[in-house]
Amino acid sequence: MKKLFSIFFIAIFAFASAQDNESKETANRFFYELTFKPKKDSAKLDKVMAALDIVKDRSVYRDFTAVGQDSILKVQFEAMQKAGVFKDLSKSFKMPKFSEKIVKHYPDMKLQYVERIASGFSPMSIAYTDTPKFEWKISNDKAKIGEYNTQKATTEFGGRKWIAWFTTDLPFQDGPYKFSGLPGLIVKIEDEGKNYSWVLQGNKKVPNWDELTYMEKLSNLSLKVTEMPREKFEKTFNDFKKDPFASARPMMTQAIMSQTIPGMDGTVGDMMKKQEKMYKDFFSANDNPIEITVQTTDKKKK
Structure with a gap:
């Protein structure tokens, strides 16, 4: 899913210094081109580059768009902090x-x-575990x-039949x-x-690898991961897609909605309308999940 918080949204509500502790891990990063159908009944295809980072005890898979822009974001944010001036960076960077x-x-x-979802005006990460x-x-x-x-190898997963090609x-x-x-x-x-369809395009070593991006450190996403059973995860995420600002709306007085945003054109209310339209347009345009059916080994928690 598209990154659920635009750059300028985080800039306003999490304008703070990120801690940059140099990592001593080295990762093997594998780049995959992912070709996919956003709509299940459409012939239209879309593409994105994804990355699989492998270190000693784990691997991390994600859309590479945010990771690839991380160093540029860091320079921009540090310049904003030094100048003490807010800027709208949402139009300068590509969203995952x-x-x-x-x-x-x-x-x-x-x-x-x-x-990632919203919790009031703060970014929040929800998660489930599975094997x-x-x-x-x-x-x-x-x-x-x-x-x-x-x-060649084949398997069934998530309601689909998969064909894989692996190398020793x-x-x-x-x-x-x-x-x-x-x-x-x-x-x-x-x-x-x-x-x-994922196809390996290349790989490289990444010294001083860090699982968290600069933006994640900036918004403290690493400190706000809420674990839950998958059924609750699916319901929470689906509720968010139906009404992205449900948790923020009760906090919004008319006075807050009419406030202007430093460095941007428009009010807080204008920003919320723009964000809400972006979310709803995206979710309505993507109705073809990787997993059609849910398969999980989670132990149900009550």
Whole structure:
């Protein structure tokens, strides 16, 4: 899903210094081009670059758009802080098309699926944990994909049938999104209907890797992850999609709504209308989830 808080929204309500502690971890970053159908009944395809970062004890999968712009954002925000001037950066940067972050923990591959919603005027992360069990059927079919020698495997997951090609040249039993469990890294995976197709495009080492982006540090998202059973997660996220500002609206007096925003054209009310339209337009334009059916090993919590 598209990143649920525009850059200028965070700038106003979380204008603070991010702590920049240099990490000593080095990550293997794998870039996947994701081609997908936003609408299940449409022939239109869209594309985005995603990244799978693998470190010693875990991997992190996410849309690369935000990560790729992180250093530019840092420079812009630090300049704003130094000058003490607010600026609308929302038109300067491209918004991610997917906001979920999936962290797989080694060796059991227990994953945490994280999404962002609003809690009043603050960004909030909600998450569920799961350990998907993929029943892979490995065939003798082999193919050269890019520079890698790969082998075919199939599985069923989330109500779709998937065809994967993995390589033992890269000794990571991992892959994009939630996929894992093959004897090597997944180079390509797509469902039979070609609604979603990931293809490995390249990789590099990332020294001083940090799981959190500058924006996440700035908005303290790392401190606001609320774990819940998947059923409650789905309901909470669906409620947010129906009414993105439900939690903020009770706080909005007429005086607040009419306040102007430093460095921007318009009032708080104008900003809310713009944000709400963006969310609703996006959600109505995307009705083709990766997982048609929910499969989970979560223990129900009451």
